[in-house]
Amino acid sequence: MSNDNSTAESAAKTSNFIHQIIEDDLKSADAPKQIVTRFPPEPNGYLHIGHAKSICLNFGTAEKFNGVCNLRFDDTNPEKESQEYIEAIKRDIRWLGFTWHEDVRYTSSYFDQLYNWAVYLIEKGNAYVCDLNAEQARAYRGDFTTPGKNSPYRDRSISENLTLFAKMKAGGFAEGFCSLRAKIDMQSSNMNLRDPMLYRILNVSHHQTGDQWCIYPIYDFAHGQSDAIEGITHSICTLEFEGHRPLYEWFLEHLPVASTPRQYEFSRLELNYTVTSKRKLKQLVDKGIVNGWDDPRMPTISGMRRRGYTATAIRKFCDMVGVTRSNGVVDVGMLESAVREDLEVNAKRAMCVIDPLKVTLSNVAEGASEMLSLAVHPKLDMGERELPFSKYLYIEKQDFSEDTSLGRKKFKRLVIGDYVRLRGAYVIKAEQVIKDDSGQIIEVIASIVPGTVGANPAPEFKPRGVIHWVSACHAVPCELRIYDRLFSDATPDKNKEKPFTELINPDSLQVIPRAWAEPSLLKAEIESGYQFERTGYFVADADSTPEQLVFNQTLPLRESKAK
């Protein structure tokens, strides 16, 4: 489908601070044999545009340096995770065009090893079972300006800790009764080092391990070690994990791990007029504000796919925004620009009239039907399509005006007494307008200039412009869903007055139940992009049935001010 095979080349050209670090690493004496990265989503929601950036970075970096990238589900919190999300995430990554190394990994498949390492820490006197409840633990932790206090359980003996931890694992304690904590430094100015929790008791079954465990490791105790197990060389994550890096390294230093991955952080992607947080996107879904995770207004990968955004465009966009450590909010227009750039060369052209006005051609015989052949793309060779022409047409209401004083440059459409080109067909002249009792224009009588198909007319018949059309008796009805940005606020999650769920653009979805498409669109495939000439990019939606075609507007065409 994609005519763009320059993605890999341009990806190879783009660089960022992480690539620079890797280049240095590769030159060093202890250079890794191979670069290994990983994309570690938690299966607690669908992937969004922010994840796309991380995916492009991790898979793209591995590709650039002839390394590999693992897909690892960071499934340490079964309460919020599900198999449905796992399947959706795999589907989205594949759709983006990336292939993970070997089999999918799961942090949960390392639970035994992680447990043994926890025991190891206890044996070395570096971890203890703490009976403080959540509230008490918070009080003991202190705050930014107050150092924490040691837990009264901090100095339990190694053997007692071993017994207690085994009992935790065996289900001997109620949820929340106790936890395993690392013995680091309650006075640390880095809150993450104030004896962080390693394991908590969770009496829930896990989507991968079933009821095998009732204790689950916390992120910090699982992530770095999982990286080490997999031989990850560069563990790339977002900025909010920066403060966790000392802890990440502490575990690698205090455990007999086989390799020492390094963590690097970059700033997460933010887009204006949207939210990029799985938690918030889930709220939109749960509250029914949108129709599911793949609603075409959602910045999820599956939503964008359904909207008609292409993988090529999303990857191009990720390339455009770059990778840095500074927080910023990217203009959603940049994403749209990448989408148009791809669709301009990859979308087939077709015609569809949204708001029809009947045109009767006075000098075309009743019942006469001519089959015209039009290029699928005006510049690229994408074949031809057949288009029936007849005495009765539909054009857009907007493309006709009674105001004959409108200048030819000001209004490049149909006006009584003047000429206009029907795209790919004849030049016509509007002769007469017919109105109903209320004065509404219901029909225009026009005539064709013979011999103007594929040929320019004599100068005196020079058309004001080109308009799109369909043959009224051949056109197929279809439903159009026109989308606009989901939020009316540029920064919905930073608004002080209202929660983001109340900043929804009331016009984010407009349904046009009956538009008229050229017959070739009957063959439109789901997810295949079209440009409806002069109106916008559209894509056939999976809701389409043999009786009713449904198209989603991907984006309108750009419009210069004059229009």
Add this chain to the structure above:
RNA sequence: UGGGGUAUCGCCAAGCGGUAAGGCAACGGGUUUUGAUCUCGUCAUGCGGAGGUUCGAAUCCUCCUACCCCAGCCA
């Protein structure tokens, strides 16, 4: 407030001591059987601020300022 980060055009972003790339947007001109595309041009004497070092500073030093992250048994 303690700690950790970040500040270059409206937005994103190169720059790594030698005199401010590029993209998006915007604004002008041209081409065009899509008011699309394409194309040509304009768009930071200035790099958060103030000092300092240097022949030379966005790049080095000092001091300010603003914003982001951390006080989940989330990731």
